[in-house]
Amino acid sequence: MKRFSNENMVEIIEYISNYLKDKESRYIFEFEVLNPDISLDAYSGEKFKIENKQYIYRSYNSWNSLAQILFCKLLTPQVISNEFIKLSFVKLDRTDSFHESSSEQSEKYGINSIFDNINKNEEASFIYYYMNALKNVDISSKTKVLNLGINSGAEFEVIKQLSNDYKKTHFTGIDFCQSAINKAKINFDESNFSFLTEDINNINNLDLGKFDLIISIGTLQSTTLNFKTFFMSLVQDYLEDRGSIILGFPNCRWIDTQMIYGAKAPNYNYSELSILFNDVIFCKKYLQQKKYRVTITGRDYIFLTATSIKKG
Missing domain, CATH: 3.40.50.150 (Vaccinia Virus protein VP39)
Incomplete structure (x- = not known):
């Protein structure tokens, strides 16, 4: 499963957009990210070091906004550990409107x-x-x-x-x-x-x-x-x-x-x-x-x- 670490948002948008481009509607893309609850005081973009690897912090609001921008629905996140969560983006059917x-x-x-x-x-x-x-x-x-x-x-x-x-x-x-x-x-x-x-x-x-x-x-x-x-x-x-x-x-x-x-x-x-x-x-x-x-x-x-x- 893909885990985003120190990629910036430009790289993440390009990665997910390209990955979903040829996928059918309702396809679920699952990936792991730094747990937004790791800090109540962090701004998006702040860096955390976990086991000698750098991760970029982003809030749930940021991930939900990204899902919407990419015509996806964010499912309920799953907590993997205190440091990481799994997110699931469901590709929307853009003809269903x-x-x-x-x-x-x-x-x-x-x-x-x-x-x-x-x-x-x-x-x-x-x-x-x-x-x-x-x-x-x-x-x-x-x-x-x-x-x-x-x-x-x-x-x-x-x-x-x-x-x-x-x-x-x-x-x-x-x-x-x-x-x-x-x-x-x-x-x-x-x-x-x-x-x-x-x-x-x-x-x-x-x-x-x-x-x-x-x-x-x-x-x-x-x-x-x-x-x-x-x-x-x-x-x-x-x-x-x-x-x-x-x-x-x-x-x-x-x-x-x-x-x-x-x-x-x-x-x-x-x-x-x-x-x-x-x-x-x-x-x-x-x-x-x-x-x-x-x-x-x-x-x-x-x-x-x-x-x-x-x-x-």
């Missing part, structure tokens, strides 16, 4: 799709920043909330947990997937929740009125939308004068059950963030011109949160 789904477009995100298995609320790097965004807009004070791309309602579930007065708030969720909306209606059968099946390109047909909070996570970047035009219209026509807005921009892909960091842009075979940054900065500048305080947070999802600072 709702992004690659051949399902009919209207049901690509439906109850029988791969997407329906995804629960972002149980991914710490999503839910932590979404919770903070809701707290920053003072969610308990909102009376009318609109969510574009609600799917089966998971984002409303978080609000129910965080808001003491959610029963005083009217929630409207819109999605073009009929089966997802049907599921949302079952999950949220209280009278202050409404769900509509519609393509958000046709939002003007719905006579919705205005809202003091608009949420949209991973929807406005749809290829069927003129993003900038739609966003400006959304703010002008559907957001109350002193309302708030939360936008979530995906900076990840879902591959073989795993949330993998890094947005995938068209025409690139690797993570490329230009489109994401361009959209985020456009929204930030536009909202600042409209007298909103804007914060940008997050990691696997980038959250833009805007609250009004208008006077009078």
Whole structure:
């Protein structure tokens, strides 16, 4: 079994990448490394000498990041001794993704799709920043909330947990997937929740009125939308004068059950963030011109949160 000792990370990346290149999906690559628990005070890169041989220290976080970068899943490490552990990287099936789904477009995100298995609320790097965004807009004070791309309602579930007065708030969720909306209606059968099946390109047909909070996570970047035009219209026509807005921009892909960091842009075979940054900065500048305080947070999802600072 391969044991990494004093190889630097460049050498390790090249070794594992080349080793896995021709392996089948779900192949397990096992190797031994210095036990990260050998010290609580060591930084990655520090050197330890064991039996006259030098080993480079790296944390569990570093190894987990490497697994994700190489499109692998890290299995539970096995302790060999106080000095060494065995790590196992499982090669992911990169074709196993709702992004690659051949399902009919209207049901690509439906109850029988791969997407329906995804629960972002149980991914710490999503839910932590979404919770903070809701707290920053003072969610308990909102009376009318609109969510574009609600799917089966998971984002409303978080609000129910965080808001003491959610029963005083009217929630409207819109999605073009009929089966997802049907599921949302079952999950949220209280009278202050409404769900509509519609393509958000046709939002003007719905006579919705205005809202003091608009949420949209991973929807406005749809290829069927003129993003900038739609966003400006959304703010002008559907957001109350002193309302708030939360936008979530995906900076990840879902591959073989795993949330993998890094947005995938068209025409690139690797993570490329230009489109994401361009959209985020456009929204930030536009909202600042409209007298909103804007914060940008997050990691696997980038959250833009805007609250009004208008006077009078």
